[in-house]
């Protein structure tokens with residue numbers, strides 16, 4: 001596939017396959033096109049040429065309703081947690097169910113069906129934050145907020161998780177905790193993960209496979225076990 005904004009190409013003629021249940025690290029310098037590629041994979045923005053097949057469905061030509069159904073099977077963790085600050089932690093986790101069950105009932109925990117609240121509490125349990133369920137999201141630390149964002153991403157039991165620099169805004173220790181937690185949960189449930197990172201060590205440690213974007217091309221596509229840090233540093237030259 002290829003993607004350009006106006007006349008400016010971001011990447012051209014790239015092609016790759018993601019294996020189910022595997023974690024793929026997407027690396028490359030600032031502006032290489034990692035976030036753009038993730039957004040294309042999720043069908044949030046159109047590709048300029050080529051196709052994206054996601055979970056055995058053609059995402060690029062899907063009708064809006066089919067695309068919505070497809071997105072409901074996918075979770076996203078972004079660099080900034082994007083929680084709604086004035087709402088409770090539990091309400092924020094419930095927002096992860098909006099793709100499957102749209103409507104105001106999943107906006108605020110007070111209106112949510114009991115089954116959904118239980119589902120959200122189970123997700124909070126997985127990230128170790130049940131005691132914070134009723135706390136306003138604005139009163140959490142950065143690390144706690146990112147864990148809530150992970151709970152929001154996994155509450156709908158997605159088959160694929162996309163993570164755009166999930167620990168970029170965290171200090172090294174909190175970042176390590178978030179990465180460990182994220183990958184533990186993904187592996188337990190056999191979820192397919194694609195994550196972007198500027199941390200070469202994380203890419204090699206948490207990725208089964210590494211894709212490297214540079215100069216608009218996929219310069220690297222290999223198993224993490226076959227790569228060393230210098231192979232990845234070459235992408236930043």
Ligand SMILES: Nc1ncnc2c1ncn2[C@@H]1O[C@H](COP(=O)(O)OP(=O)(O)OP(=O)(O)O)[C@@H](O)[C@H]1O
Pocket residue numbers: 005010028029030031032033034035036037
């Ligand atoms: N909506 C947009 N309109 C025009 N250009 C865009 C748009 N989004 C991204 N770009 C451009 O596309 C290129 C790739 O950006 P992208 O954010 O995908 O890179 P990245 O690899 O994720 O970078 P970083 O590591 O800094 O987050 C950049 O040159 C950026 O300016």
